[in-house]
Amino acid sequence: MANLRLEGLRKEFRDGTVAVRDMSFDVRDREAVFLLGPSGAGKTTTLRLVAGLEEPDSGSVTIGDRDVTHFMPRDRNVAMVYDKHSLFPHLSVRENLAYPLRIRKMSQAEIDRRIASVLETLQIGDQIDKMPRQLSGGQMQRVAIGRALVRDADVFLLDEPISHLDAQLRARMRLEFKRLQRDFNATMLYVSHDQLEAMTMADRIVLINKGRIEQIDRPQELFDRPQTTFAATFIGEPAMNILPARLAEDAGRAHLEVGSSRVGLDREWLDNGGEPLAPSEEYLMGARPQQMRLAQPGEGGDGLVHGKIFAIEVLGSRVVFDIEFGDSLVRVLTTGDEARRYPERIGAPIGVRIDARYVYLFSKRTARTVRQARFTEARLAA
Numbered sequence: 001m002a003n004l005r006l007e008g009l010r011k012e013f014r015d016g017t018v019a020v021r022d023m024s025f026d027v028r029d030r031e032a033v034f035l036l037g038p039s040g041a042g043k044t045t046t047l048r049l050v051a052g053l054e055e056p057d058s059g060s061v062t063i064g065d066r067d068v069t070h071f072m073p074r075d076r077n078v079a080m081v082y083d084k085h086s087l088f089p090h091l092s093v094r095e096n097l098a099y100p101l102r103i104r105k106m107s108q109a110e111i112d113r114r115i116a117s118v119l120e121t122l123q124i125g126d127q128i129d130k131m132p133r134q135l136s137g138g139q140m141q142r143v144a145i146g147r148a149l150v151r152d153a154d155v156f157l158l159d160e161p162i163s164h165l166d167a168q169l170r171a172r173m174r175l176e177f178k179r180l181q182r183d184f185n186a187t188m189l190y191v192s193h194d195q196l197e198a199m200t201m202a203d204r205i206v207l208i209n210k211g212r213i214e215q216i217d218r219p220q221e222l223f224d225r226p227q228t229t230f231a232a233t234f235i236g237e238p239a240m241n242i243l244p245a246r247l248a249e250d251a252g253r254a255h256l257e258v259g260s261s262r263v264g265l266d267r268e269w270l271d272n273g274g275e276p277l278a279p280s281e282e283y284l285m286g287a288r289p290q291q292m293r294l295a296q297p298g299e300g301g302d303g304l305v306h307g308k309i310f311a312i313e314v315l316g317s318r319v320v321f322d323i324e325f326g327d328s329l330v331r332v333l334t335t336g337d338e339a340r341r342y343p344e345r346i347g348a349p350i351g352v353r354i355d356a357r358y359v360y361l362f363s364k365r366t367a368r369t370v371r372q373a374r375f376t377e378a379r380l381a382a
């Protein structure tokens with residue numbers, strides 16, 4: 001195992017697409033780092049640069065103390081798992097697993113020992129003599145992962161290895177991966193566009209967008225203290241609500257004007273950040289759906305905005321109200337019991353209460369966070 005370091009990597013394809021711009025981060029020895037971002041963000045390209053399947057225009061890749069930027073893929077000692085089923089169809093599970101060891105001229109005894117250990121961890125022992133076409137999608141994927149793990153690679157690279165599995169199997173594989181990573185003490189760079197996967201499995205997340213790093217943090221930190229509107233809305237389900245807001249002061253008390261409503265701000269929230277706020281600036285207010293409360297149409301008071309019900313999604317014990325508010329759509333997450341106290345009818349008027357302690361503030365100009373919420377106990381999914 002070893003550290004992996006990417007320094008100033010840039011990749012422009014021949015057609016002029018810049019897939020990766022100035023990518024710098026490290027994966028420490030035995031750490032699981034997730035490269036998370038939307039489709040087209042440059043995740044696969046970054047992984048291929050590390051594996052040596054693409055040549056960077058500039059920047060370097062270091063594994064341990066070796067600069068491998070210009071090494072051939074086979075000389076880098078990395079193991080890669082793709083999203084596609086990459087098993088040899090004419091070889092049994094056992095021979096698929098043995099293949100990477102045979103080409104390294106390992107003794108049969110050592111091959112047997114390694115395969116036994118991987119089989120146990122992946123719980124595919126009873127599939128050992130089957131051919132790939134006799135396996136389910138999940139079993140195939142496990143063999144593909146096993147084939148990477150049998151090698152003593154310095155770094156494991158995984159490109160959405162479980163994204164095409166069904167939801168139940170994905171949930172199980174998430175847990176298994178955590179155990180695998182611990183058992184194998186693997187240094188892993190794992191690509192995903194699924195925030196839930198990254199939030200549950202990563203030691204740290206490198207969040208990227210359009211080939212650029214938005215934020216590098218531990219999962220909970222990324223959720224609690226997003227540095228940009230992109231990070232704030234990408235992490236969390238349902239996504240954080242973002243509304244245009246103005247800062248105003250009245251008799252020494254600061255508040256945010258959101259539409260025709262006011263959200264009173266407390267001193268601690270205002271002091272919870274570096275740069276001074278200016279009433280002339282345009283801001284965006286962020287509030288998580290878990291931290292907004294429904295209110296009856298007639299209710300008034302601080303932090304109350306009024307809108308109309310646009311849609312209602314019932315998700316078992318959770319209910320999401322989509323509420324039209326001016327030009328914006330606000331989503332409020334509530335429980336079934338709570339929802340029943342309100343008109344569950346499209347077009348009905350309804351109030352939403354915003355709690356100033358849970359509010360984020362972003363500069364509209366820079367899209368950067370200028371104030372973090374004081375309280376953040378909302379989790380990924382309530």
Ligand SMILES: Nc1ncnc2c1ncn2[C@@H]1O[C@H](COP(=O)(O)OP(=O)(O)OP(=O)(O)O)[C@@H](O)[C@H]1O
Nearest residue numbers: 013015017019038039040041042043044045046193
């Ligand atoms: N060989 C290529 N030639 C030209 N453009 C490419 C090539 N490969 C990738 N791209 C472009 O580079 C950008 C990043 O692609 P990449 O495959 O790295 O994204 P990704 O984050 O892995 O997306 P996804 O989640 O959809 O897999 C995209 O705009 C893509 O169209």
Ligand SMILES: [Mg+2]
Nearest residue numbers: 043044045159
């Ligand atoms: Mg990809």
